[in-house]
Amino acid sequence: MSTRRIVLSTLALALAPCLGLAQTTATPTDVHAHKHAARDSSDPPAPAVDHSKMDHSKMDHSTMDHSTMDHSTMDHSTMDHSKMDHSKMDHSKMDHSTMDHSKAASADVPVTPIPVPTDADRVAAKPPSGGMHSMHGDSLQSFVQFNRLEGYSGDGPGGMAWEGQAWVGGDIHKLWLRSEGERAGGHTEGADLEVLYGRAVAPWWDFVVGMRHDFQPGPAQDFVALGVQGLAPYKFEVAATAYIGESGQTAARLEVEYELLLTNRLVLQPLVELEAHGKSDARRGIGSGLSSIEAGLRLRYEVTRQFAPYLGIVREQALGRTADFARAGDEPAIDTRWVAGVRFWF
Amino acid sequence: MSVKPIIPGRNGLPMPSRRRFVQGLVAAGAATQIGFLPSPGWALKSPDTPVVLSGTEFDLAIGESSVNFSGRARTAVTVNGSLPAPLLRWREGTTVNVRVSNALPKGSVFGHETSIHWHGILLPANMDGVPGLSFAGIHTGETYHYRFTLRQGGTYWYHSHSGFQEQAGLYGALIIDPIEPEPFSFDRDYVVMLSDWTDMDPGRLFARLKKMPGYDNHYKRTLGDFLRDARRDGLAETIEDRKLWGAMRMTPTDLSDVNANTYTYLMNGTTSLGNWTGLFRSGEKVRLRFINGSSMTHFDVRIPGLKMTVVAADGQYVHPVTVDEFRIAAAETFDVIVEPSGQDAFTIFAQDLGRTGHVSGTLAVREGLRAPVPQVDARPILSMADMGHGGMDHASMDHAAMDHAAMGHSMPGMLQHPPGEGSNPLVDMQTMAPTASLDDPGIGLRDNGRTVLSYAMLKSAFADPDGREPGREIELHLTGHMERFSWGFNGQKFADAEPLRLNYGERMRIVLVNDTMMTHPIHLHGMWSDLEDEHGNFMVRKHTVDMPPGTRRSYRVRADALGDWAYHCHLLYHMEAGMMRTVRVEE
Numbered sequence: 053m054s055t056r057r058i059v060l061s062t063l064a065l066a067l068a069p070c071l072g073l074a075q076t077t078a079t080p081t082d083v084h085a086h087k088h089a090a091r092d093s094s095d096p097p098a099p100a101v102d103h104s105k106m107d108h109s110k111m112d113h114s115t116m117d118h119s120t121m122d123h124s125t126m127d128h129s130t131m132d133h134s135k136m137d138h139s140k141m142d143h144s145k146m147d148h149s150t151m152d153h154s155k156a157a158s159a160d161v162p163v164t165p166i167p168v169p170t171d172a173d174r175v176a177a178k179p180p181s182g183g184m185h186s187m188h189g190d191s192l193q194s195f196v197q198f199n200r201l202e203g204y205s206g207d208g209p210g211g212m213a214w215e216g217q218a219w220v221g222g223d224i225h226k227l228w229l230r231s232e233g234e235r236a237g238g239h240t241e242g243a244d245l246e247v248l249y250g251r252a253v254a255p256w257w258d259f260v261v262g263m264r265h266d267f268q269p270g271p272a273q274d275f276v277a278l279g280v281q282g283l284a285p286y287k288f289e290v291a292a293t294a295y296i297g298e299s300g301q302t303a304a305r306l307e308v309e310y311e312l313l314l315t316n317r318l319v320l321q322p323l324v325e326l327e328a329h330g331k332s333d334a335r336r337g338i339g340s341g342l343s344s345i346e347a348g349l350r351l352r353y354e355v356t357r358q359f360a361p362y363l364g365i366v367r368e369q370a371l372g373r374t375a376d377f378a379r380a381g382d383e384p385a386i387d388t389r390w391v392a393g394v395r396f397w398f
Numbered sequence: 399m400s401v402k403p404i405i406p407g408r409n410g411l412p413m414p415s416r417r418r419f420v421q422g423l424v425a426a427g428a429a430t431q432i433g434f435l436p437s438p439g440w441a442l443k444s445p446d447t448p449v450v451l452s453g454t455e456f457d458l459a460i461g462e463s464s465v466n467f468s469g470r471a472r473t474a475v476t477v478n479g480s481l482p483a484p485l486l487r488w489r490e491g492t493t494v495n496v497r498v499s500n501a502l503p504k505g506s507v508f509g510h511e512t513s514i515h516w517h518g519i520l521l522p523a524n525m526d527g528v529p530g531l532s533f534a535g536i537h538t539g540e541t542y543h544y545r546f547t548l549r550q551g552g553t554y555w556y557h558s559h560s561g562f563q564e565q566a567g568l569y570g571a572l573i574i575d576p577i578e579p580e581p582f583s584f585d586r587d588y589v590v591m592l593s594d595w596t597d598m599d600p601g602r603l604f605a606r607l608k609k610m611p612g613y614d615n616h617y618k619r620t621l622g623d624f625l626r627d628a629r630r631d632g633l634a635e636t637i638e639d640r641k642l643w644g645a646m647r648m649t650p651t652d653l654s655d656v657n658a659n660t661y662t663y664l665m666n667g668t669t670s671l672g673n674w675t676g677l678f679r680s681g682e683k684v685r686l687r688f689i690n691g692s693s694m695t696h697f698d699v700r701i702p703g704l705k706m707t708v709v710a711a712d713g714q715y716v717h718p719v720t721v722d723e724f725r726i727a728a729a730e731t732f733d734v735i736v737e738p739s740g741q742d743a744f745t746i747f748a749q750d751l752g753r754t755g756h757v758s759g760t761l762a763v764r765e766g767l768r769a770p771v772p773q774v775d776a777r778p779i780l781s782m783a784d785m786g787h788g789g790m791d792h793a794s795m796d797h798a799a800m801d802h803a804a805m806g807h808s809m810p811g812m813l814q815h816p817p818g819e820g821s822n823p824l825v826d827m828q829t830m831a832p833t834a835s836l837d838d839p840g841i842g843l844r845d846n847g848r849t850v851l852s853y854a855m856l857k858s859a860f861a862d863p864d865g866r867e868p869g870r871e872i873e874l875h876l877t878g879h880m881e882r883f884s885w886g887f888n889g890q891k892f893a894d895a896e897p898l899r900l901n902y903g904e905r906m907r908i909v910l911v912n913d914t915m916m917t918h919p920i921h922l923h924g925m926w927s928d929l930e931d932e933h934g935n936f937m938v939r940k941h942t943v944d945m946p947p948g949t950r951r952s953y954r955v956r957a958d959a960l961g962d963w964a965y966h967c968h969l970l971y972h973m974e975a976g977m978m979r980t981v982r983v984e985e
Contacts, residue, residue: 163865166903166958169985176522177961177983180534188966189884189891189976193608223824223884223891252823255879256647283881286644313620357613397609 194220195397200350202393204366207384211236213391219250226250228260233267243267246277246293257282264295270336274298287311302330314351319360323348332373337381339373352395360395449480452487454494460512460536460558460568461501467595467662467669474567475508475558482591482667482691483556483570490551490577499541507599508563511535514544515559515923515964516572517729518713518941521546523961526923528559531962531980535560551576552713553687553731555591562600562693565970569593569691574713581859582709582718584685584735588676592699592726592748592757593691594661600693604971607655611883614659614754617651617777642782646827650780652880652915653841655971656694658755663695665748665759673768674759676746680739684761685709686746687733690726693970696751696917696944698725698843701744701761702772706734708851712940715859724851725751725840727919727944729968732851736761743767751842751917753777778842785915786829786948813950816875819913822889826879828913832950834932840917840946853929853938853951862928862936864956868907871952872898876945876967876977878914884975885914885967891976898965900957900983907934909952912945918972919944922981924963928954942968957983 167173196218203212213234219226228250233243248262257280264275279293289309296302305327312320325346332340350364368387370378375385463476477483488494500512513535515527525546529535536542551574558568571589596603606613619640628636643650666674678684686706690697700706700723707720710733718735726732738744742763749756758771813832819825839850878885887895900906908927910920920927921942929937930952943953966978 160866162905162956163861164863166956169902169960173522173960174985176524178524179531179962180524187893188974188978189886190893191604191608191974193605195609223879223882252882254821255823255826256881257823283647285647286641287647313618315620315622316616316618357610 190222192220192222194218197395197397199395200391200393201395202362202364202391204389204391206389207387208389209237211241221250224252226252226258228262240268242269248277248279250281254282256284260293270333273301275301275303284308300331301333304328317354319352319354321348321350321352321362321364323350329374334377337374337377339375339377341372343371343374345369345371348391350391350393358397362391362393362395364391364393365389366391450485450487454488454492456486456494456496458484458496458498458514459501460498460514460563462503462506462508463567465567465595467664468597470597472597473507475502475512475563476567477514477570480570480667481567482593483568485571485573485589486556488548488572488574490548490574493545493547496544497541498536498544500536500538502538504538507601508566509561510538511560512563512568513542513558513560514556514568516544516554516556517921518554518731519546519572520549520924520926520959523924523959523963526961526963528923528964531964548574550574550713551578551580552710552715553589553689553733554713555689555691555729555731557691559964562604562970562974564691565594565596565600565603565693567595571687571689573687581715582685582735583683585682586676586678587685587687589666589687589689590674590676590746590759591666591689591691592695592697593664593667594656594693594695595664596656596660596662598660600970603656603660604974607883607971607975611655611880612649612652614655614657615649615651616659617752617754618649619651648827648880648915651777653752653778653780654694654696654750654754655883655916655969657750657752661695661750661755663697663748663750663755663757665746665757668759670756670758670771674746675765675767676759676761677765678738678761678763680763681737684736684738685733686736687731688724688726689731690728692728694728696725696727696919697748698723698751698775699746699748700724700848701736701746702769703741703744704736704738704761706736708856709733709735711856711938712942714939716938717857717859719851719855719857720849721851721855722848723839723843723846725843725944727917727942727968728970729919729921729942730940730944741769743769745769745771747772749774751840753842775842775846780841780915780947784841784946784948785827786832786912786950813911815913816873816888819875819877819889822877824879824882824884824886824891825877825889825913826881827915828875829911829948832911832948834951835946835949836931836937836951838946853944854931856929856938858936858938860939862954863939864905864928864954866905866956868905868954870904871907871909873909873911874898874979875911875913876918876920878916878972878975878977880915883971885972885977887977887979892966892978892980893976895979897962897980897982900955900981902957902960902983902985904957905954906957907952907954909950910943910945911950912947915947916969916972917944917946918977919968920966921968922955922963922965924959924961924981924983925955925957928956930954959983960985 198214198216200213200215204210211234215232218229221227228248230246231244234241244264244266246262246264248260250258250260253259260279260281262277264277266273275295275297277293277295279291281291284290291307294304307325309321309323314320327344328342329338329340332338346366346368348364348366350362352360352362354360366389370385378385458477460475460477462473463479463481464471465474465481474481498514502508502512511529513527513529523532525544526532533542554572554574556570556572557564571591624636624640662669668674676684688699705720705722707718708716708724709718710716712731724732738761744761746759746761747756753774753776756774760768813830815828819828837852837854839852843850874887876887877889884891912918919942926939927941927943928939929943931937936954943951945951960983963981964978965981966973
């Protein structure tokens, strides 16, 4: 295959000077034709020359014997081209109309010849054995963020709360950890940890599946978690997760967060969190249906990108049957509290 | 090499007199002419810090050295202890022997393997210096013998192709004196190498980009900007504008991923304070060989008070074109001729594309002079038109609901995207009506009152050296995801992609479409990229083709070099994040 191409180019090269005139006439036509071919990208690219129509099958080079040729005795030095008289040549009788330019080999001949590869070139072109190029784009990365780590005081006793997430992985596959919790009066009111496999499924969305473990309230319980998280249009950060518990309990959690830049360092962060449950759970004070809504507004100052203290106000409201449980337990259904904390990541 | 170069930083060294001495020394050393006149700088140059190496035999040792650009001592990767690496001066037609040894200490944060890639040089594949593609890399204590014959002349550069060593200082100028006399004359000859330095470990910088890609963008639009825009453009229009960007989940102030909040920009390895100085006598012609050895920075360069005549681009002669300013992408080189007179000093001013910082140096009749340094220009903001979304009615567009796959692409002139791009989690944007925009000087440079170089002004001083029409065409889309900091071609990262196959000897066309909002300088190793105009006519021979957002540009490639070649975005962290392919030329 390669030898054939070389033979052809050599042939064409050798012929080129003889066909000089034809070549110059041929080229513009060809340029035109190829441009059309090239611009129409819906068509398969047209080769510059269609060798497939050429039939070399009848050529028999096997009997050629070049071994006895002796070029060493050729003497071109005495050739005198100056006596050649081209003035009598009559090109007017030449008929170019029947020339088929589509098969003109001349268009395939580069002005600067392509060097014939040598064995040394082939050796140099061999990729290194066992050498693997570092897999650009395949790096393992990680991220740990405490979105909220805060103390609060409000209608009830003060306490502290956290919400954080971490991931380790690549662009498509990640292992996620998410945790949220609250402590007051020296004991943990609620705490959960989710371990999730996350897979990027769309430009802005990751699908997550895994486990959620509740340490509190009440005895520990486990859920299977299934959800999506990502960036909704207009840059709302969204996490929506459904849970199926071992006790047959089902739950859903939706969290939406936004960042409003007052300046490039002073950021107002509104947050809304909704929770719903499939069954009532008196032990934990949870009623079926939409159980709570939490709305927060936090104003942070990014001392650095990675460290930002904040102040905020949070209003949490128990809803429906959950609110009934709260009232029965002498707890307010609506809880408003001031928070102060830090947001940091590494 | 035990000598560690002391480079003055912002806070310099404790004793003022000592500091001045060191600065002077470095400036003089760096300013040593490479031209034909005897240089007054030689005498001052420290004999242990070679700046120019010439001939055909070279021994280069890659190791760690201490540097100080910011007032804090940091470790750089250097060649023979120098940053930038020594200027290598070669001659076209000669065969050079370069023995490169890895003297990095064990456990270096820059890795155990090193390499040197000769950027823009035509050579056998195993001399190209890309670990894993051209050779196995140079491991600790090893020496690799590069040997090749120079088939070209001009201004080039070299750098590491291992990990993040290029960011850490491993880059240097490469000048090949041509056999034929050059088609222009000059009295003095200086290299002006621009680069970006960070005190951070570059590996950590990459990790930071993965965690928070917008870390360095401290210019996002705020509530205050909204109120100002509403007063200026009306409330409805401002809301409309915010909705457009919001719907795309993008930020029009995302001009570059890493900027002067992280970087200290350098000129010939010194900061603005170090004031690299090139000497001239009034009326002389001075050739400045600009090389952008940055990892992540496009620079906009001008010399207030002087016209610059561009005579070569990427080492290859162009028809001279006179401008006030040019944008130089990472890895590009421009040779310009200036004729300073009427003033004792002129400032060479290079600001980053994002307008977050600058570096300056001086052309002066003697050491120690300075001219006024301009302010950095106002920060531009990306428009929808910049991203190839121009000429359409955006008000009625709902990007979120667009289904490119279902569009069928039957509309005449409608852009066709590769099938792998649609709903690919690593592709956050697709351009809709890209143009070549060759006559566009680029964002932040339009209508600034100066004559600014554009690609349309660059015409090779020679006809297409191959002459053939391309036999076929490969279209590649530059893709990425800003938030995931993932980059690739056609939605695929290097790690997931097969090599692009070229047939030895063929002339083909590569069409690039930028589907991202970043500007990507695309570099093909081993072969030239012959840039075409919108009609497919040969314009200019380059080794690195810059692709602003919203552009579709094409170039011809003559596949005359067997082997595996790297093909990538020359923004280092984009390459590392996947914007790279192997081009395999086979018989």
